[in-house]
Amino acid sequence: MESGNTYWNDRALLEWQIELGADEAIGDAPINRYDLDPAPAPKAEKPASAPTPPSQPTIADPVAEANATAKDAATLEDLATAMAAFDHCDLKRGARNFVFSDSRPDARVMIIGEAPGRQEDQVGKPFVGQAGQLLDKMLAAIDLDRRSDQPERAVYITNVLPWRLPQNRTPDATEIAMLLPFLERHIALANPDVLILMGNTPCQALLGRAGITRIRGAWTEVLGRPTLPMFHPAYLLRQTAAKREAWADLLSLKAKLKDLT
Template sequence: MESALDYHTARALLDWQIELGVTETISDAPINRYELEQKAPKPNAVETAAVPVIPKEVDPVVVAQQVAKAANSLSDLRDAMGHFDHCDLKRGARNLVFSDGQAGARVMIIGEAPGRDEDRQGKPFVGRAGQLLDRMLDAIDLNRESNVYITNVLPWRPPQNRDPLPIEISMMVPFLRRHVELAQPDVLILMGNISCQAVLAKRGITRLRGNWGDAWGIPALPMFHPAYLLRQPQMKRQAWADLLEIKARLGALA
């Protein structure tokens, strides 16, 4: 009877076979390789998993139009905007800046976008520009406590107070339009270039200011933004003329 190989002899034989290029061994029974090729390989768990359905690209403007149209109250609209996840500005903002003042007031002011103070407090026009706006309104017997309603084109602050991108404006316009429809003001005041771009599809505030336009069936007057007046105080004379225009229009509509 042959004796079993000891460890060292078996290891030496194995190393010799590996050196010769052996990559696999055979079993006691022969294997028909042709039969193996004819059989379909057994799928693994990954292959048998359901193939995910890739959704078509979502148009945020269309989504905004549908969501805004479904809002039947200002409260509904605020909730809809809070759940709108297609605007990247939302991810970097502290608060949703929806509105301030009295809903249903005859005058509705549309600003551009929240700044640092507005982002912190969740209200539009609360910084230095807001303080100047309050003084301007007070000069023609208007104030946000009783007869003015205020909102912005964008409810979230752009990083570093940069200008909003065209796509950001476009996706928020349906919400803004619905906001105006629900608030039902007699006149709109459009503060700055971004507001004119969103509402009137026009830019060039120095040319537009002081000239009444129509915004969704409502008289709209473009004006310099209070932040611009803080940088260019010599333009306050034109702003005062615009305020008198608003006062006259309200008197004519009374």
């Protein structure tokens, strides 16, 4: 009786397993159920990308910035403000004053010198020392006066550089190049009939050549207007024999203004 119960119990269990889908007693190959499941295959790693190089600091181009700033100046007041704020010229840090110009900007004659000297740096105006006093006498000899309220007699004065150079040294090519855009815009806004370049530095800046003893007295053209290179009054104070040539240049200037009237 007991063996019969075992038979029917075993059969019932077998039928129940068949209903569940267990219809094969063994597989094609033995399986060790005690083995751990194999670890999943590692995912393929993406190739490491090259590290992004650190961004390089932008290096300012003083000449390009000067060009853009000068171009934006619509008036002489705008230009003076832009020049005073220009931070790429180290001369600014050692100067006492920013020296922009003197006299009427609507004058027929515009004189361009090199840079302020000691007295100009103190006062804040160009050509106020001994050289400036001699310049006033030279102008008076042909009936011109920087203090005149008449544009036809007045003379507008500026420099290539608005800040004094240490020990009154000659400006280098880099200093001239970064301030040249301001000078060219200055000329365009003042719009004089005639330009006078006094000394080597303004000739170097605007004509691309120096040698004032060779090129003085020879009329040329800068920015579409008659231009005359002349000795700087400071040179005449040291070389008094050159005053003869300076007088000839003044007479040439007087004749040119008459022709342009």
